[in-house]
Amino acid sequence: MVAVILAGGKGTRLLSVTNDEVPKPLAKIAGKPILERCLMQLKKYGINEVYLTLGHLHEKIEEFLISKKNFGLKVHYIIEKEPLGSGGALYYLKDKIKDDFIVCSGDIIFDFDISKLITFHKNNKALITLVTHPNTHPYDSDIIVEKNGKVIEISKKNSKRETFYKNLVNAGFLIANPKTLSSFTELKKLNLEHDFVNNFIPTNKVYSYKTPEFIKDVGTEERFYETAKFLENGLVQSRNLRKKQKAIFLDRDGTINKYKGFINSSDDIELIDKVAEGIKNINQSGYLAIVISNQPVIARGECTFDEVEAMFDKIEFLLGLEGAYIDARYYCPHHPHKGYEGEVPELKIKCRCRKPDIGMIEKAVKDFNLDLKNCYIIGDSNVDIMTGKNANIKTIKVNSPLVEEPLAVPDYEAKDFCDAVEFILRSENEKKHNCNH
Numbered sequence: 001m002v003a004v005i006l007a008g009g010k011g012t013r014l015l016s017v018t019n020d021e022v023p024k025p026l027a028k029i030a031g032k033p034i035l036e037r038c039l040m041q042l043k044k045y046g047i048n049e050v051y052l053t054l055g056h057l058h059e060k061i062e063e064f065l066i067s068k069k070n071f072g073l074k075v076h077y078i079i080e081k082e083p084l085g086s087g088g089a090l091y092y093l094k095d096k097i098k099d100d101f102i103v104c105s106g107d108i109i110f111d112f113d114i115s116k117l118i119t120f121h122k123n124n125k126a127l128i129t130l131v132t133h134p135n136t137h138p139y140d141s142d143i144i145v146e147k148n149g150k151v152i153e154i155s156k157k158n159s160k161r162e163t164f165y166k167n168l169v170n171a172g173f174l175i176a177n178p179k180t181l182s183s184f185t186e187l188k189k190l191n192l193e194h195d196f197v198n199n200f201i202p203t204n205k206v207y208s209y210k211t212p213e214f215i216k217d218v219g220t221e222e223r224f225y226e227t228a229k230f231l232e233n234g235l236v237q238s239r240n241l242r243k244k245q246k247a248i249f250l251d252r253d254g255t256i257n258k259y260k261g262f263i264n265s266s267d268d269i270e271l272i273d274k275v276a277e278g279i280k281n282i283n284q285s286g287y288l289a290i291v292i293s294n295q296p297v298i299a300r301g302e303c304t305f306d307e308v309e310a311m312f313d314k315i316e317f318l319l320g321l322e323g324a325y326i327d328a329r330y331y332c333p334h335h336p337h338k339g340y341e342g343e344v345p346e347l348k349i350k351c352r353c354r355k356p357d358i359g360m361i362e363k364a365v366k367d368f369n370l371d372l373k374n375c376y377i378i379g380d381s382n383v384d385i386m387t388g389k390n391a392n393i394k395t396i397k398v399n400s401p402l403v404e405e406p407l408a409v410p411d412y413e414a415k416d417f418c419d420a421v422e423f424i425l426r427s428e429n430e431k432k433h434n435c436n437h
Contacts, residue, residue, distance in 0.1 A: 007106030
């Protein structure tokens with residue numbers, strides 16, 4: 001497999017870093033050029049041939065790579081005489097690439113298990129697989145709309161969105177089948193997402209590969225320095241799914257959104273005060289934020305799967321407005337007791353996923369290579385605390401209007417969600433301090 005790195009832009013948003021003396025891909029972040037970090041990650045996963053699309057100050061990149069003997073890679077250059085956008089230069093590859101190929105932006109820092117992405121792409125026989133993830137600013141990003149992993153729309157940023165949406169954006173990294181290159185019939189300026197990828201969505205062969213691993217565009221000063229800090233403290237490297245991960249499992253109703261009994265409409269979803277602030281702290285800590293929720297309203301016939309998805313979408317939308325996101329959401333649609341009008345018989349079963357059983361946690365362990373010794377659960381009910389006990393993870397209970405006799409003693413009782421998160425991060429810091437001494 002070969003990779004195409006799109007590195008032809010002027011980098012005007014990063015002039016305070018480059019002073020226009022070097023092109024953006026050569027800006028040093030935590031001591032190394034962005035491009036060097038990109039090439040080393042690709043090489044680590046066996047990608048040994050790279051095409052670089054270059055424009056502004058391209059000779060500087062060529063000189064740098066010659067001085068480093070191309071890092072042992074086979075490197076080709078495509079020089080854009082006129083800017084061709086993020087996708088136009090792929091025209092030059094029509095007769096050169098014969099197998100699936102990677103395309104990535106030249107201003108991203110990433111450390112993720114590319115081999116899993118390749119397997120996902122090939123198993124689905126995809127024409128294009130986009131690497132996707134939540135981010136801290138979905139409201140001004142292109143949103144990837146998908147169903148069961150298949151991309152059905154790319155909602156352009158700044159377009160009017162009529163409904164709430166899942167926080168899922170393109171990470172600037174994709175794999176494409178060489179057949180897709182036949183769509184380039186002339187050399188012209190193109191947008192990679194809107195003109196190239198969009199062209200193939202009707203084929204039903206464009207997939208979303210969602211990952212919580214670290215992939216970040218560092219094309220602005222703010223994101224550049226934030227990512228430099230993450231590289232220095234090890235957060236970038238630690239999120240690779242080849243390494244054991246840690247997570248904070250979150251109940252939904254009464255923990256993230258206000259408790260209103262059984263909720264069957266997104267109209268009733270309202271975030272609890274300061275929850276977004278707490279989840280934002282989780283996002284910046286190295287923990288994954290994973291929601292696990294019982295949703296018996298589906299089995300009882302009070303709500304459809306789509307309506308439950310819409311509730312979660314509203315939560316992700318509201319969190320996104322405040323710069324926070326969840327990494328994954330799991331819910332159990334089952335209910336063991338029969339006798340409800342309109343119930344769905346095939347869902348009226350005793351299952352493994354309904355809390356306080358731990359099927360949802362087990363699924364997350366498999367999906368994200370979790371080390372349960374370093375995981376917590378935050379919830380507002382006995383069921384949440386019993387779930388944590390059954391999974392042998394640390395438990396925190398938050399105050400709630402829910403009235404019930406305590407059946408299980410949590411490891412910590414928090415006054416609110418932020419207090420719960422602060423307790424976890426404080427415990428983490430104390431553990432590190434003790435290890436260092």
